[in-house]
Amino acid sequence: MAWACCGMRGWRQNMEDTSLMLPNGYLSGDWRDWALFGVFDGHGGEQVARFAVRRLPxxxxxxxxxxxxxALREAFLRLDDMLRQSSVGNELRELTLPGNEPQDSAETCGTTAVCCFIQGNEMILSHVGDSRAVLCRQGAAVALTADHKPELPEETARIEAAGGFVQEGATAMGSGKEYRVNGGLNLSRALGDLRYKSDxxxxxxxxxVSAIPDTSRLQWQQGVDEFVLLASDGVWECMTNQQAVNFVRARLPPPGSKKGLQKALGELLDMCCASTPAQRGGLGCDNMTAVLVRFEVPCSWKTCSPKSSGLSGKWYIKSQGCFCSPSHGPAALLAAVTLP
Incomplete structure (x- = not known):
């Protein structure tokens, strides 16, 4: 596998997205041979998203x-339960980025989560919220997740059975309609947001609002399946699945190249970002984060070298690497993966 990520604050005051990239050999316990990639889009603060990235492994x-x-389904539920513990307040405050407003509770702070868990050619998807995973299969976009939105019939039924309601209204910038749980959250599933989970x-x-993820399992096919793109809704509100796949695919370096994946993601986010907040009626102003996992034939030690460019200016968070064997190991990855 080769992998990369890129994040952009966009026109928002704070960056509430974060990502997780742990190739084979970095997880502990029975999952050492598995790779884990994820995107987490925080709301009401970045703290729960950063908590999930820290604690999920x-x-x-x-x-x-x-x-x-x-295991991945159970892990999501345990994370949500941990956020109810009184001791979590100190950790959430610690996870607050410099200059941002501290949070010591997950009552009004939450996050989406989309995770891709890979061993060999087996791939497990787990998600809550509207961050998506899309597979590129010989150029065609294959949706691996479906957004959890309040207006979906099965989600509306649960919300109403719990004594709530779904309110229709205009988006913040008036660019279209959106639906909110009890007039508040525009997601029907998330980690955190405990005020919606108090009965x-x-x-x-x-x-x-439920923390129960949708999960799925599939076998990726060498020579057929090219890459998986995980991204927050800041990307998907600007591009369809196919448009995003086409854009990234046209900019990827040749197979085996260790450079260029990150650049392709950066260009994707640049394309989605509006030139001004009013340019597209508010679209293209959100935080954006994308993680790319490309399936490749095994490479040699000389061509496999993880690296990280860290934080570049105010706009981008970038990281990329290549990993095809546990023998390339956690030591080499410490420079490429940093948990908060």
Missing amino acids: QVLAELPGQDAEV PKLKPAEQL
Whole structure:
């Protein structure tokens, strides 16, 4: 696999997105041979998104390695339960980025999550919210996730059964319609957002906003499946799945090249970002984060060298690397993967 990520604050005052990239050999416990990639789009603050990135690998390490799909689902639920603990306040404050408003509770702070868990040619997807995973299969975009929005019939039914309602209204910039749980959150599933999960009589799957992820399992095919693109909704509100796949695919370097993946993602975010806040009626102003995982034939040690460019200016967070064997190991990856 070759992998890269890029993040852009866009026109927002704060950056609330974050990402997770842990190739084979970096996870602990029964999951050492698995690679984990994810995008987390925070709202109400960056703290819960950063908490999920910090804690998800630790939670997975505690789970048995019998079924990756079950483990990833359980890990999401454990993360959500951890946010209810009184001791989490100090950690959330610690995770606040410099200059941002501290949060010591997940009551009004939450995050989407889309994760891709890979071993060999097996791939597990798990997600809550509207950050997406899209597979490029011989140039065609294949949706691997479906956004969790309040207006979907099955989501509306759960919300109303929990005593809530779905309110229709205009987007913040008036560029279209959107739907919100009890007039507030425009997602029907998320980590955190505990004010929507406070009914003690209801199970987690029955709350107004649920942390139960949708999961799926598939086998990627060498020579057919080219890459997986994970991205926050700042990208998807500006491009369709196919448009994003076409854009990235046209800019990727030749297979085996360790440079250029990051550049392609940077150009994708540049294309999505509006020139001014009013240019597209508010579209293209959100935080944007994209992670690319490209499937490649095994490469040699000489052509496989993870690296990180860290934080560049105010706009971009970039990282890329190539990883095809646990023998290339965590030591080499410490420069490429930094947990908050």
